[in-house]
Structures are given as structure tokens and as C-alpha cells.
Amino acid sequence: xxxxxxxxxxxxxxxxxxxxxxxxxxxxxxxxxxxxxxxxxxxxxxxxxxxxxxxxxxxxxxxxxxxxxxxxxxxxxxxxxxxxxxxxxxxxxxxxxxxxxxxxxxxxxxxxxxxxxxxxxxxxxxxxxxxxxxxxxxxxxxxxxxxxxxxxxxxxxxxxxxxxxxxxxxxxxxxxxxxxxxxxxxxxxxxxxxxxxxxxxxxxxxxxxxxxxxxxxxxxxxxxxxxxxxxxxxxxxxxxxxxxxxxxxxxxxxxxxxxxxxxxxxxxxxxxxxxxxxxxxxxxxxxxxxxxxxxxxxxxxxxxxxxxxxxxxxxxxxxxxxxxxxxxxxxxx
Amino acid sequence: xxxxxxxxxxxxxxxxxxxxxxxxxxxxxxxxxxxxxxxxxxxxxxxxxxxxxxxxxxxxxxxxxxxxxxxxxxxxxxxxxxxxxxxxxxxxxxxxxxxxxxxxxxxxxxxxxxxxxxxxxxxxxxxxxxxxxxxxxxxxxxxxxxxxxxxxxxxxxxxxxxxxxxxxxxxxxxxxxxxxxxxxxxxxxxxxxxxxxxxxxxxxxxxxxxxxxxxxxxxxxxxxxxxxxxxxxxxxxxxxxxxxxxxxxxxxxxxxxxxxxxxxxxxxxxxxxxxxxxxxxxxxxxxxxxxxxxxxxxxxxxxxxxxxxxxxxxxxxxxxxxxxxxxxxxxxxxxxxxxxxxxxxxxxxxxxxxxxxxxxxxxxxxxxxxxxxxxxxxxxxxxxxxxxxxxxxxxxxxxxxxxxxxxxxxxxxxxxxxxxxxxxxxxxxxxxxxxxxxxxxxxxxxxxxxxxxxxxxxxxxxxxxxxxxxxxxxxxxxxxxxxxxxxxxxxxxxxxxxxxxxxxxxxxxx
Amino acid sequence: xxxxxxxxxxxxxxxxxxxxxxxxxxxxxxxxxxxxxxxxxxxxxxxxxxxxxxxxxxxxxxxxxxxxxxxxxx
Numbered sequence: 002x003x004x005x006x007x008x009x010x011x012x013x014x015x016x017x018x019x020x021x022x023x024x025x026x027x028x029x030x031x032x033x034x035x036x037x038x039x040x041x042x043x044x045x046x047x048x049x050x051x052x053x054x055x056x057x058x059x060x061x062x063x064x065x066x067x068x069x070x071x072x073x074x075x076x077x078x079x080x081x082x083x084x085x086x087x088x089x090x091x092x093x094x095x096x097x098x099x100x101x102x103x104x105x106x107x108x109x110x111x112x113x114x115x116x117x118x119x120x121x122x123x124x125x126x127x128x129x130x131x132x133x134x135x136x137x138x139x140x141x142x143x144x145x146x147x148x149x150x151x152x153x154x155x156x157x158x159x160x161x162x163x164x165x166x167x168x169x170x171x172x173x174x175x176x177x178x179x180x181x182x183x184x185x186x187x188x189x190x191x192x193x194x195x196x197x198x199x200x201x202x203x204x205x206x207x208x209x210x211x212x213x214x215x216x217x218x219x220x221x222x223x224x225x226x227x228x229x230x231x232x233x234x235x236x237x238x239x240x241x242x243x244x245x246x247x248x249x250x251x252x253x254x255x256x257x258x259x260x261x262x263x264x265x266x267x268x269x270x271x272x273x274x275x276x277x278x279x280x281x282x283x284x285x286x287x288x289x290x291x292x293x294x295x296x297x298x299x300x301x302x303x304x305x306x307x308x309x310x311x312x313x314x315x316x317x318x319x320x321x322x323x324x325x326x327x328x329x330x331x332x333x334x
Numbered sequence: 335x336x337x338x339x340x341x342x343x344x345x346x347x348x349x350x351x352x353x354x355x356x357x358x359x360x361x362x363x364x365x366x367x368x369x370x371x372x373x374x375x376x377x378x379x380x381x382x383x384x385x386x387x388x389x390x391x392x393x394x395x396x397x398x399x400x401x402x403x404x405x406x407x408x409x410x411x412x413x414x415x416x417x418x419x420x421x422x423x424x425x426x427x428x429x430x431x432x433x434x435x436x437x438x439x440x441x442x443x444x445x446x447x448x449x450x451x452x453x454x455x456x457x458x459x460x461x462x463x464x465x466x467x468x469x470x471x472x473x474x475x476x477x478x479x480x481x482x483x484x485x486x487x488x489x490x491x492x493x494x495x496x497x498x499x500x501x502x503x504x505x506x507x508x509x510x511x512x513x514x515x516x517x518x519x520x521x522x523x524x525x526x527x528x529x530x531x532x533x534x535x536x537x538x539x540x541x542x543x544x545x546x547x548x549x550x551x552x553x554x555x556x557x558x559x560x561x562x563x564x565x566x567x568x569x570x571x572x573x574x575x576x577x578x579x580x581x582x583x584x585x586x587x588x589x590x591x592x593x594x595x596x597x598x599x600x601x602x603x604x605x606x607x608x609x610x611x612x613x614x615x616x617x618x619x620x621x622x623x624x625x626x627x628x629x630x631x632x633x634x635x636x637x638x639x640x641x642x643x644x645x646x647x648x649x650x651x652x653x654x655x656x657x658x659x660x661x662x663x664x665x666x667x668x669x670x671x672x673x674x675x676x677x678x679x680x681x682x683x684x685x686x687x688x689x690x691x692x693x694x695x696x697x698x699x700x701x702x703x704x705x706x707x708x709x710x711x712x713x714x715x716x717x718x719x720x721x722x723x724x725x726x727x728x729x730x731x732x733x734x735x736x737x738x739x740x741x742x743x744x745x746x747x748x749x750x751x752x753x754x755x756x757x758x759x760x761x762x763x764x765x766x767x768x769x770x771x772x773x774x775x776x777x778x779x780x781x782x783x784x785x786x787x788x789x790x791x792x793x794x795x796x797x798x799x800x801x802x803x804x805x806x807x808x809x810x811x812x813x814x815x816x817x818x819x820x821x822x823x824x825x826x827x828x829x830x831x832x833x834x835x836x837x838x839x840x841x842x843x844x
Numbered sequence: 845x846x847x848x849x850x851x852x853x854x855x856x857x858x859x860x861x862x863x864x865x866x867x868x869x870x871x872x873x874x875x876x877x878x879x880x881x882x883x884x885x886x887x888x889x890x891x892x893x894x895x896x897x898x899x900x901x902x903x904x905x906x907x908x909x910x911x912x913x914x915x916x917x918x
Contacts, residue, residue, distance in 0.1 A: 007522055010812065017820060118832060144341040149540075151340040153827040160775070162828075477896035612874060627875050632895045635879045644883060657883045661876055697876045704857075714858070 022153060029155040029162065032174045032187055035128045038077055038199050039093065040183040043130070047098040049074035049326075051199075052087035053106030055215075056251040059309040061106070062319045063198035069323030070330075076199035078106050081121035084231035089138040091235060093129060095242060102245040104326070105235065107283075108308075109250070109268035110217025112228045118150045120157035127154060194312070202312035203304045213306035218261055219268035236281060247329060248276060249322065250285040253308035254300035258287055282329055286318075294321050335375045337500075337586060338536075345372065350593045358517035365491055365514065365594065372496040373459065380458035383432070384494060387425055391468040392489045394421040395475045399482035418476050422469060429465045432457055437678030460499040462675060466625055468493050471507040473629050480508045488515055497590040501583055503601040503621040510598070518595030523808060526815075528592030530807065533822045534793075535585030540830030542578030542786040546571045547831075548773045549783075554739050557749045562757035565749050567767075569732050572739050574787055577605065579840045580619070604794045609723035611692045611730055622675070626668045634664040662694035669693070676738070681746060685737040692730060782829050845910050851884045852906060861906040868900040878903060885909075891916040 049072045051061050057078030067074055077090050084105075091103055116122060126142055129135040149156040161167040179186050188195035194202045239246040250272070258265055269285050276283035291298060295317065300306060302314040310318060335342050349368040356364055374381060398414045405413070432455050439450045471492070474480040483489040492511050553560055553568030560568070581602040591598045605618035615623045634640060640660050648656030666687065673686020696703070706712075712719050733750070740746035761767060768776055796806075807815060852861050856877045859867065867873045873881070881903075882893045891913055902912045 004520075004522075010816065014816065014820065018823065021820075021824065144344075145336070145339050147336075147338050147832055148340045148343055149338075149827040149830065149832070152343075156827045159828055477894070479896065479899065612876075616871070616874075628895075628898070631875060632879070632898045636882065636893060636895055636898075641883075641886065648887075657880050660883075661879045664879075665876075700876075 022155075025153075025155040027175065028168055028171060029158040030127075031158070031167075031171055032180055033124050033128065034185065034188050034195050034199075035079065035124045037183050037185055037195075037197075038075070038079075039125075039128045039130070041075060041197065041199070042077075042094050043097050045097050046073055047075050047094065048072040048101040049104065050091065050094050050098075050100060050102075051076045051078050051104045051106060052082065052090055053078045054082055054108040054111050055080035056108050056253075056308050056310075057106030058082075058199075059201050059203050059304070060251045060315045060318055061322060062196070062200045062202070062312075062316045064196070064200075065316050065319035066323035066326065069320060070326050072101065074198070078199070079121070079125070081116065081119075082125075083111060083116050084228050084235060085141055086125055088231045088235045088238065089129075089134055089141070090125070091238065092134045092137075093132070095244070096132065096134060100242070100244045102247065102326075103235070103239050104247045104249060107248050107250045107272065108217070109219040109265075109272065112225060113220050113223035114217045115225060118146055118157075122146065122150055122157075123154055200315070202315070203309060205311045205313065209304075211300060211303070211305045213257065215305070216257065216261075216307045218264045219271075220264070221267065221271060236279065245330075246281060247326065248272075248281055248283040249325075250283075250287060251308065251310075251318070252286040252289075252291060252296075252298045254303050254306055255298050256300045257306045257308065258298075284325060286321075291318075291321060294324075296321055335372060337583070338540075346590055346593070353518075353594055354520050358519075361517050362488065362491055362515050365495065366487060369491060369494040369496040369499070373494060373499065376500075377459035380456050380461075383428060383458040383461060384464065386428070387465060387468050388490045388493045389486075390421050390424055391472055391493065392483070392486045394418065395472055395482040395489070396484065398472075398475050402478070414476055418472060421472055425465050425469055429461055431455075432461065434674075434678045460501070463502045463504055464493050464499055466504050466622075470504065470625055470629055474507055480511075483507070483511065491515075495591075495596075497587045498598055501580075501587065502619075503584065503587070503599045504625050505599060505621070510596075513596045521595055524592055524595060527805075527808065528589040530589075530819065530822075531585045531592065532589035533819065533826070535582045535587075535589060536826050536830075537786070537822060538578040538582030538585065538790060540582075540826055540832075541782060542790065543575045543582060544579075544831040545779050545786070545829075546575045546578075546783045549769075549776070549779060550575050550739070552769060552773060554741070554745075554749075557740065557745050557752070560752075561761060562753045562755070563759060563761050565753040568749075569735050569739075569753075571783070572735050573606070573732060574783060576735070576738075576840065577602075578786075578790070604798055606728055606731075607724055607794065607798050608727045608731075609720065610696060610727055611689060612696070614727055614731055615689070615693075622672065626672060630671060631664055631668045634667060635661055640664065658698055662697055665694050665697065666690035681737045681740065681743045684743055684746075685734055688734050688737060779831075786829075845906070847888055848885075848910055848913070849906060851881065851888065852909075855880045855884070865905040865908075867905060868903045873903060881909070885913060889913050889917060 049063075049066075049070070051057050051063070051074065055078065057076065058080060061076050061078065063074040063076050075094075077087075077094065079086070082090075087105060091100070094100060123143065123146075126135070126139055129138065143151045161171075174180055174187055177187075178184075185195050185197060192204055192206075194204070196202060236246055238244075250269075253265075265287060269288055272283060273285065296314075303310055335345065345368070349364070353361055353364055370381075373384060377384075394417050398417055401410045401413050401417075404410075435455060436452050439452055442448055443450055471480070475482045483492065488511075491514055492505075492507060495505070495510070495514060498505060550568055550571040553564050554572070557565075584601045588598050588600075599621050601620050603617040603620065605614055608614035608617050640663075644656050644660045646656075647659055651659075667690075669686040669690030670683065671686070672689070673682045673684070676682040676685065707714070736746040736750050737743065740749055767780070773779065807818070810818075849861055852859070856873060859872050861867075864870075864872065868878075878898065882898075885891060886893060893912075893916065897912060897916075902908055
């Protein structure tokens with residue numbers, strides 16, 4: 002066979018691979034709120050953003066904080082969001098919005114656990130619109146990941162191939178007007194409501210069974226260098242762009258705190274010292290007297306022992322957070 | 335850079351495309367450049383060890399060949415022997431120090447109730463493989479089996495060639511060197527075969543090994559929880575896992591190398607079709623076996639003190655024993671080293687000895703076997719006998735896995751005892767096989783593993799019958815091949831699993 | 845040569861030493877057999893065989909073995 006014919010075969014092979022891949026992606030990848038988050042960023046007008054882990058995702062309602070700070074903010078916290086993700090989210094946000102402040106929600110457990118290459122691993126990367134930031138992010142996050150996670154994004158949803166109803170649901174959602182409009186309606190369920198501001202409002206359920214299965218405990222020996230690297234990147238990015246940088250740790254239920262006192266104390270000491278040395282404003286709300294401000298950190302106000310708040314708990318806490326941010330703002334100016 | 339990462343795919347593509355675009359006389363330099371990029375990207379902090387091995391191998395090889403030319407034979411041999419010993423001590427010393435210091439400390443602490451601190455040693459990537467490969471080259475030069483390489487950078491490529499440095503195969507200079515340094519033009523047939531080999535390798539690794547791994551880990555991790563049937567599932571699963579992982583990794587490595595037109599030595603030849611433990615080691619990790627044979631087994635057996643010992647036995651015992659006992663001793667020594675090579679732990683030493691002793695005994699009893707077979711009217715060529723031999727070997731190999739895989743020798747013995755005394759066949763149908771769903775999608779895993787084993791078995795069977803899979807496929811119509819490749823490509827993400835630990839091939843840690 | 849064939853027959857009877865030229869390549873002689881042969885050759889012909897001589901070319905046929913012995917005796 003002549004060489005030119007070979008190249009045609011190779012080209013055809015690649016083209017077919019891409020087509021089948023796109024088709025499987027379309028059928029299997031669900032509509033994700035991350036797509037809404039990144040879309041909202043392009044609409045502009047945000048001064049504050051919250052980045053970080055799922056505690057922030059379920060714990061900060063920007064409507065409540067904004068009412069007190071007088072700013073416009075959005076919540077970019079996500080389950081499985083590591084500092085690498087937060088850093089590039091911040092860059093993406095700053096591309097469209099002249100940011101004044103970045104609030105990083107620190108969960109010590111994330112600093113000692115490697116990200117698992119599950120379905121949440123590449124959602125953000127796929128949701129970002131094409132730009133230099135997306136390329137940088139892809140290089141940082143995807144190059145070292147398994148090629149199935151990166152080249153075959155449907156890989157993590159393949160078991161849904163056996164569930165026609167899920168596929169049906171994906172297809173109807175993706176063809177709907179709501180999808181084209183980046184609507185948040187499809188994310189409503191009996192258990193939770195997602196808001197335009199990126200806040201996941203978890204509905205209170207009385208007498209619910211609560212677990213601690215997602216709790217990641219602090220252990221200094223397991224610290225991951227990559228988190229440091231991106232913490233420093235995020236910090237200096239903010240400094241370069243005159244963006245205030247604040248770090249907070251959201252309160253977990255008292256019950257959890259009591260049970261794992263030693264680990265939480267160690268984490269508190271470690272990060273307090275680290276932030277002091279780095280000259281970064283830091284507040285660990287586990288060690289602030291919140292009950293005097295009307296907030297009760299008992300597990301009855303949480304969805305689980307890990308520290309995901311119920312919606313109305315989160316709204317109360319967000320007011321306290323707003324006051325804290327105001328006070329910090331005064332202190333800085 | 336893990337073999338399964340996106341970065342590695344981009345890396346290989348860049349290397350291959352560039353390789354055929356640049357002027358032919360620079361091709362080997364291109365390979366060297368990419369080999370070092372690869373090594374630095376994974377083991378930058380330990381690259382010094384690689385450099386020391388490369389430099390010492392080059393210098394000693396070079397001077398040995400110079401001395402062989404300049405001096406008369408006897409004097410040259412004396413000097414060369416010293417040079418050789420120096421290089422061997424340096425390189426194996428490094429390997430031993432990095433790999434076994436902590437094992438030694440742990441045992442000293444146990445034995446003497448001492449409190450010695452463990453050393454914080456980073457094991458350089460692929461050190462076992464590149465050390466063996468380099469020292470094999472030096473011995474070849476010493477024995478004048480090959481010419482010494484005069485260009486240092488070429489030798490550096492031989493030591494560091496990136497597809498094989500992490501987990502072998504252990505190459506020989508006479509075969510690999512030539513291929514590395516000559517120029518290559520695109521050979522489409524080899525390209526296609528290599529691509530298929532890479533796909534097949536990932537198939538074995540991701541669909542067979544990674545799927546069964548959690549089941550094996552769970553059983554071997556909790557030996558006291560399970561009854562005999564599970565022990566058998568665990569050990570058979572380990573057979574599948576180890577073969578899928580290691581031979582799959584080898585297929586990927588050979589495939590990548592083939593993209594550059596370079597054929598690496600085979601490391602596997604359908605090991606589970608072996609008819610004896612000796613035969614098994616001719617089919618399993620072949621390059622380690624032949625390395626041990628050529629550079630340890632023969633030299634020990636032919637050494638002066640061994641021949642003196644043999645003569646002593648011949649005069650004091652019998653001629654036959656005087657001939658065979660020294661061979662058995664050398665053989666047990668070799669397997670002791672093979673065991674220790676697998677890791678610094680007593681269980682590996684037992685694993686090695688187990689293999690050595692079986693081979694030794696069967697060597698001693700060769701004549702008895704012949705008589706027994708005659709007495710029992712067993713036809714050597716009959717199918718029944720052949721299958722019996724295969725099953726017997728498979729059983730012996732699986733027994734050896736208990737030592738290889740269990741955490742300690744104690745666990746291994748406990749599990750073997752459990753296999754026989756606590757069988758509980760009923761777990762096969764009372765739902766215990768699902769293990770309380772501690773492992774995700776376990777029922778699918780069983781189905782996928784069994785199906786994958788079947789696929790691998792059929793392909794192996796065809797190969798045993800001398801029908802080479804890749805070659806016969808190449809006679810098919812292009813469109814049919816095209817669809818086949820596409821199917822395999824999508825089956826890998828569709829049915830494969832991601833290992834718990836990142837991108838790990840089992841043999842990449844040696 | 846007679847003596848050599850005798851030795852070979854004794855160690856591994858199931859081979860056609862007169863005609864076979866692939867004793868090693870086809871795996872008819874394993875390492876155990878090779879060393880047994882070496883040991884016998886050393887005794888019978890008073891030669892000393894080093895690891896450098898253990899290459900397929902020297903062991904693939906009875907003739908090759910004989911050539912090696914004659915070379916080492918010289």
C-alpha cells in the first residue's frame with residue numbers, strides 16, 4: 002500500500018475515534034452545575050468570589066453575605082475542588098470580572114488527600130470556555146492523569162450505559178431550552194436547591210441518618226506538596242492583581258470536633274501558624290465562639306458529620322461570615 | 335510519567351514523529367534525548383545513580399577492550415578481572431545498599447533487639463533493570479562475547495532506553511545495541527503490529543489485572559476472614575493479575591519500542607502452558623531467567639572451586655552425584671538471588687528457594703522419572719500427559735504465589751493450610767462471593783475477569799499452536815483490521831478499571 | 845567423537861545427535877543438560893570450559909561440541 006493511503010487510514014481512524022467519543026460524551030455526560038458556574042462568570046460584575054471545597058459549596062450563600070458586605074459575589078466552591086482548581090477558577094473569574102477579594106475555603110482534609118480521578122475530576126476542565134486559562138489548566142490537571150479520564154471523559158459514567166432512563170434523561174436535558182440558557186432549574190430536587198450564586202441549599206430533613214463517610218482527617222505527615230504550590234500561586238496571583246486574599250475554615254459539627262479533637266487542634270495550629278508566617282488573613286470558625294452570634298454548630302443543623310450545613314444553617318452562617326469580612330476589610334483599609 | 339498518562343502518550347507521539355523526520359544519523363541521539371527526558375520527569379532526584387552506572391560501565395568496558403588488544407592474553411586477563419570486579423562491586427553494591435539496607439536494619443533490630451534507625455533511601459527508578467543490563471554488557475565484553483562500545487553517549491542510550499528502563503525486558507548489547515544505533519525508516523507493517531501490541535497490552539493491564547486486583551488485595555489483605563475457596567479465588571486471581579500486569583506492561587513496552595523499529599527481547603511466552611517449573615522460567619520473565627543463567631548460573635557452576643567440589647564428590651560419592659549436586663547448588667543459589675531480586679523480605683527468599691528446590695529435585699530425579707514413565711507406560715508425546723504436566727506446573731506455580739503475594743511467610747502458610755482444611759465449597763452459591771459488596775461492582779468484575787481470561791487464553795492457545803495473532807491479523811482486509819482496532823480501543827475505557835494507586839505497574843517498583 | 849556421542853546419549857537420550865543442529869535453539873538441551881555435558885567433557889577430554897564458551901554456537905550440534913573440544917585441547 003502506498004504511504005498516502007496509509008495516512009488516509011490513520012486520518013479516518015482518528016476521525017472515527019473522535020466522533021464515537023463525542024457521541025458517547027453527549028449521551029453519557031450529565032448536565033453539570035459547574036457549566037452554569039463558569040457561564041455566570043462570563044456575565045461579569047462580581048467583586049468577591051468564594052473558592053474551595055464542598056463545605057463552602059453548602060455553607061456560603063452569597064445573597065446573605067452580599068447583603069452585609071454590599072458587594073456582589075458568587076460561590077465557586079465545589080465538591081472535590083483542590084487548590085489547583087481554585088487557582089484556575091480565580092484566574093478565569095478575573096478574566097471577566099475585576100475581582101476585589103478572593104475568599105478561599107480551606108478544608109484541612111483536602112491538603113492530605115490526593116484527588117481521586119472520579120467523575121468530578123475533569124468536569125471543571127470541560128466546562129471552561131476556550132482560553133489561555135483553559136489551556137494552562139488542562140496542562141496542569143490533565144497531563145498526568147490517566148488517559149481514559151482525559152481522552153475518554155465518558156469513562157467515569159460508562160455504567161450508565163446499562164440504564165436507559167439515565168441516558169434518556171441526559172438527552173432530553175441537553176436538547177432542552179433550559180440547557181441552552183444555562184438554567185439552574187434541572188438541578189432542583191427534593192433534597193436540595195441550587196442557586197444562581199453557586200450555593201447548594203441542602204434542605205433540612207428531620208430525624209435523618211447522618212454519616213461521616215466523606216470526612217477526611219488532618220494528618221501532617223500526609224501533606225501534599227502540590228497544595229502548597231497552588232496555595233502560593235493563588236496568593237501571589239491575588240497580590241499581583243491587587244485582590245484581597247482571605248482564608249477561612251468553616252465550622253464542622255461540635256460532635257465531630259469533639260470526637261476528633263486532636264486532629265482538628267493539630268490542623269488549627271498548623272494553618273494558623275502557616276498563615277501568620279505567610280501574612281495571610283485566616284479565620285478557623287471551628288475555634289470562634291459562634292453561639293453568641295446565634296449560630297449553633299450541632300449536627301442537627303448539618304446534613305452530615307463531615308460538615309455540610311443545611312440551607313438555613315448556611316444562611317445564618319453566611320451572615321456571620323459577611324460581618325467577619327466587613328471587619329477584616331475595615332482592618333485592612 | 336506514568337505509562338497510562340496523557341502526557342506519556344503525547345511524549346511517545348512526539349518522539350516517534352520526530353524520530354522519522356530528523357536526519358537518520360541523529361536518530362539514536364534523539365532516542366537518548368527522549369530517554370533522559372523520560373527519566374528526569376520521573377526520577378530526577380536519583381538520576382545520579384544512573385549516571386554513575388553509565389560512566390563506570392562505559393569506562394571499564396572501554397579499558398577492558400583496550401587492554402585486551404594491547405597486552406598479552408594472560409596479563410590482560412588479570413588486569414581485566416580486577417577492573418571487572420571493581421565495576422561489579424560498585425554497581426551491585428549501589429543496588430544492594432539502596433534496596434537492602436533497611437531490610438538488614440530491620441532484621442538486625444529484631445535479632446539483637448537493637449534500635450537502629452531506618453535510612454531514608456530513594457530507590458532509583460528501574461535500578462534493578464538497568465544495573466543488570468549494564469553488568470551483563472560488561473561480562474560480555476570481558477568474555478569477548480561482544481565488542482566494547484567506544485562512544486560514551488551510545489552506551490548511555492543502551493543503559494537508559496526509555497521504553498524498557500522502568501520494567502525491562504533486560505536487553506543484551508549484542509542484539510539491542512545494534513538496533514539502537516542503526517537508522518530506521520518507517521516500516522508500516524511493524525508500526526501496525528506495534529500499535530496492536532500496545533492495545534493488547536493495555537487490554538491485559540486494565541481489563542484483566544486492574545479489574546481483578548481489588549478482589550486479590552481484599553483476600554490477601556484479610557487472610558483470616560476467608561475460607562479455602564476464597565484462597566483459591568485469590569491465588570488464581572493473582573495469577574491473572576500478575577500475568578496481565580507484567581506481560582501487559584511488556585507488550586506496551588515492546589509496542590512502543592517497535593514504533594521506533596526496535597525489537598526488544600520477549601519476556602513472556604505463554605507461561606501458563608509450561609510443562610515444568612524449569613519450562614515456566616523459560617516462559618516467565620524470560621530475560622531475567624536467561625540473565626541469571628548466563629551471568630550467575632554458568633559462572634558459578636564452571637568456577638574453579640565448584641569443579642574441585644565436583645571432583646571431590648565424584649571420587650567420594652558417585653560420578654552421577656558429583657555431576658549433578660554442584661549444578662543443583664548453583665541452581666538454588668540462582669533462585670535465591672531471583673527471590674531477593676523481587677524484594678527485601680523473607681517471603682521472597684522462600685519464594686526463590688521454593689522454585690530452586692523444585693528444579694533441583696527434578697534435575698536430580700531425571701533418570702528416575704524416565705524409569706517411572708516407562709513402568710507406567712506413559713507416552714511422552716500423548717495429549718493427556720501433556721495436559722497433566724501443564725496442570726501440575728500450574729498448581730506448583732500457584733503455590734509459589736502464596737509466598738510472593740501474602741504479606742508475610744506466616745500469612746502464606748496460614749492461607750495454604752486454610753485452603754485445604756477449611757474449604758467451604760458452599761460459598762460458591764450462598765452469596766458470599768459478593769463479599770458484602772465491599773468491592774465496587776464486584777459481580778461485573780467477576781464476569782469481566784472471566785471473559786478477559788478467556789480472550790487471553792484463546793489468543794495464547796493459538797500462539798502455542800504457532801498461529802501468531804498479530805501476523806495472521808495482518809493478512810486480513812484493511813477494513814476489518816480497522817474495525818478490530820477501533821473496537822479494542824473503545825473496549826479499554828468501557829470495561830477497564832483504574833488502579834487504586836496511581837498508574838502503577840507491579841514490576842515498575844523493582 | 846564416538847566418546848562424545850556416548851556422553852550425550854547418557855545425559856539426554858531423547859535426541860538425534862547425528863543430525864540435529866538446533867539442540868539449543870529448540871530447547872532440547874536445557875541448562876542442566878549443558879552443565880552435565882560440560883562436566884563430562886572436562887573429565888573425559890581434560891579440557892577446561894569457561895563461561896565464555898557457553899554460547900549456542902558451541903552447543904547446537906554434536907559436531908559443534910566436538911569442534912570446541914578439539915579447539916580447547918590444542
